């Protein structure tokens with residue numbers, strides 16, 4: 326379902342103008358770019374609270390006033406003729422340690438109800454739906470345009486990233502489309518952490534052959550897609566969208582690392598959709614997020630809300646949970662970053678560890694089922710609501726025992742803990758570098774691509790995790806015996 330109506334950007338948009346943004350980069354980590362700075366040479370945040378007047382692209386057709394005065398069946402549809410704008414409340418967008426991020430510009434007291442901080446209308450998003458009949462929004466591609474056929478040749482359920490990349494490239498090329506402005510806020514190839522953009526050398530820096538091979542397959546797939554659809558015979562309007570495979574890879578990397586997947590309801594239609602949502606895509610990930618997304622179907626917009634009961638201090642980063650319960654390699658694959666405190670990461674041990682799960686958990690004051698994520702305030706540092714993720718992850722990876730298997734004497738468990746430690750040491754010995762060497766390398770990195778930095782961090786995080794498990798097992802033995 327497409328129309329040939331181009332959606333224009335409101336000229337009154339008060340965030341930034343095209344000329345203001347030209348030449349501005351997206352990250353301080355690339356010295357070739359300079360972000361807008363104030364007199365004290367601090368990054369100047371994009372101002373919010375922002376609200377711009379709706380831009381009437383074309384007015385809703387005047388409904389003839391009939392004598393019956395019937396209500397339109399769905400008055401909401403009449404809004405389709407307006408380009409609405411994004412609204413943000415009490416937040417600012419600025420650079421932080423993880424690239425651009427969203428930060429609170431004022432304190433927020435905990436409220437019983439979730440509080441909206443951003444509203445982004447459907448018209449500004451790039452959206453592809455996953456199931457047939459597939460559709461995308463906004464309807465910026467005229468029927469018969471070859472990019473429509475290219476998108477249509479892919480599988481809506483499995484190729485969402487390729488489809489979204491095509492839509493993004495088209496939107497960036499589409500005269501007066503909002504994304505021509507917003508495109509300046511997207512990370513460049515050097516700034517994007519997506520591993521799709523990684524070189525062979527950078528992939529080897531991961532020190533994870535499985536992950537490297539998964540990425541190589543993804544790169545190959547995207548490259549084949551580009552070669553098939555961007556061959557020399559294609560019309561210029563296609564050619565110019567991605568003149569070289571790197572440009573296409575970049576678009577796929579952007580789609581993968583910034584897309585949000587949501588259930589969307591439009592009228593009577595419920596569907597899973599992959600969306601590139603401007604401004605909301607600046608939110609970074611946390612395993613302890615303070616915000617979440619919500620699709621407000623009545624107004625056809627995505628809202629970002631602060632969790633109910635959440636206290637926010639001015640300057641706090643606003644975060645969301647990108648993917649629930651995923652290990653670091655999955656985060657790397659999709660977003661190009663890993664976390665040293667990922668509570669869902671795990672170590673696969675080779676055999677049966679003769680440690681009783683519950684006794685391990687109880688030594689660390691963790692109670693309940695192993696599958697769950699447990700929080701114990703007694704164990705957390707002040708202000709830190711996480712129990713050490715490595716401890717929990719280690720606990721979760723130990724096989725559970727039935728009552729009959731409970732070892733009668735602690736020495737059995739003590740030996741098991743020692744065995745696990747040895748296995749961890751062997752794992753560490755397989756890495757070509759130690760965590761100390763990785764840390765040193767990271768400290769000395771200058772002008773490296775963000776992918777290289779992310780690759781080194783990833784392998785460092787794996788080693789730190791294993792080292793933490795060794796420490797946890799040390800502690801376990803001490804507490805078990807005394």
Ligand SMILES: C[S@@+](CC[C@H](N)C(=O)[O-])C[C@H]1O[C@@H](n2cnc3c(N)ncnc32)[C@H](O)[C@@H]1O
Nearest residue numbers: 423424425518582583606607608609610660662
């Ligand atoms: C949706 S974007 C978020 C905005 C992004 N920081 C930017 O500069 O535009 C996702 C990207 O942000 C970065 N990112 C988000 N959360 C992160 C985290 N917790 N740690 C490290 N990098 C993170 C990664 O580069 C990821 O691919």
